[in-house]
Amino acid sequence: MEGLYIFKDSKCIDQIIGTSTLNLLAKKDNFEIMLYEFKADRPNSITPGNFKDLMEFYYIIEGSIVIGTEVESIRMQKGDYFYVQNIKETVPFRTVTDTKMLYITSQPVYNLLSAYTHDLKNLLEKSEAKDLYTYRHSNRVQDYSVRIADKLGLSGEINYTIALASLFHDVGKYFIPDEILNKPSKLSNDEFKYIKKHSTYSSELLQGKFSKDVATIVEQHHERLDGSGYPNKLKENEIRIEAKIIAVADSYDAMTSDRSYRSGMPPNQAIEELKSLIGKFYDKNVVLALEMILKDEGIL
Ligand SMILES: [Fe+2]
Ligand SMILES: [Fe+2]
Numbered sequence: 001m002e003g004l005y006i007f008k009d010s011k012c013i014d015q016i017i018g019t020s021t022l023n024l025l026a027k028k029d030n031f032e033i034m035l036y037e038f039k040a041d042r043p044n045s046i047t048p049g050n051f052k053d054l055m056e057f058y059y060i061i062e063g064s065i066v067i068g069t070e071v072e073s074i075r076m077q078k079g080d081y082f083y084v085q086n087i088k089e090t091v092p093f094r095t096v097t098d099t100k101m102l103y104i105t106s107q108p109v110y111n112l113l114s115a116y117t118h119d120l121k122n123l124l125e126k127s128e129a130k131d132l133y134t135y136r137h138s139n140r141v142q143d144y145s146v147r148i149a150d151k152l153g154l155s156g157e158i159n160y161t162i163a164l165a166s167l168f169h170d171v172g173k174y175f176i177p178d179e180i181l182n183k184p185s186k187l188s189n190d191e192f193k194y195i196k197k198h199s200t201y202s203s204e205l206l207q208g209k210f211s212k213d214v215a216t217i218v219e220q221h222h223e224r225l226d227g228s229g230y231p232n233k234l235k236e237n238e239i240r241i242e243a244k245i246i247a248v249a250d251s252y253d254a255m256t257s258d259r260s261y262r263s264g265m266p267p268n269q270a271i272e273e274l275k276s277l278i279g280k281f282y283d284k285n286v287v288l289a290l291e292m293i294l295k296d297e298g299i300l
Helices: 115-129 137-151 156-167 171-175 189-195 198-206 212-219 241-256 267-276 284-296
Strands: 005-008 011-015 020-028 031-038 043-046 055-062 064-068 073-077 081-085 091-095 099-105
Touching: 115 137, 115 171, 115 198, 137 156, 137 241, 137 284, 156 212, 156 241, 171 198, 198 212, 212 241, 241 267, 241 284, 267 284
Parallel strands: 005 020
Antiparallel strands: 005 011, 020 031, 031 099, 043 091, 055 081, 055 099, 064 073, 064 091
């Protein structure tokens, strides 16, 4: 979402060298109705989201656009509409004139598209670039977390909070020195103390930006059921279900990814390890939901 202006309560709350503005007009349950305004002659795209069954509907109120590639494209103008559901690839479009579109979604996406989110994504990219082995870790953790929440039948609103929290759970690693993040040998106690601050740093970056839940959940993503986690040594029911989900998705991804000092475990071994820690570190239903997802996908 390159270049996005966000207006909230008719006030511009943030601005990036931008080509479009997004304005939330109404919201009910999971539905959101937004006004999308684009400047003339700019490239844009509709990208696949990872919400299951997300339906996005666009109605052109003013202006015109060309959807598609150079080879195959279609021009649309005032009064035309289109919608997308479960797309697998990015669909490019270009505005011909200044364009206004009514944008309706079946899942709440407004915050995910907002300018602050855009800044956080930049920060996330920078922190992931510090450590090659965590490349795209956050996206994978988001993907698993959303699917686990879905499997557990959690409501769309919770799933949406999880989507934000899981994506940004490690954004605070940006403040951890590279030497510590990339140290191939065992960390000293002091270095580990430093690493442990990242969940609090992440949470601080999210405070006041989204619902309070997002920051709370992020701060808890390294808490463990038996109280051996950090930063607050929370136990069992003191840990939010969303944080329990992210903990499992995060650990699974860490176990199966290669690191400078070891190669990743095969998925079945990682699941066995997670299962052996049910009740001690991880929530039973969450681990079993992940196992089911991996089975459905033929990974296990
Ligand atoms: Fe983390
Ligand atoms: Fe992580």
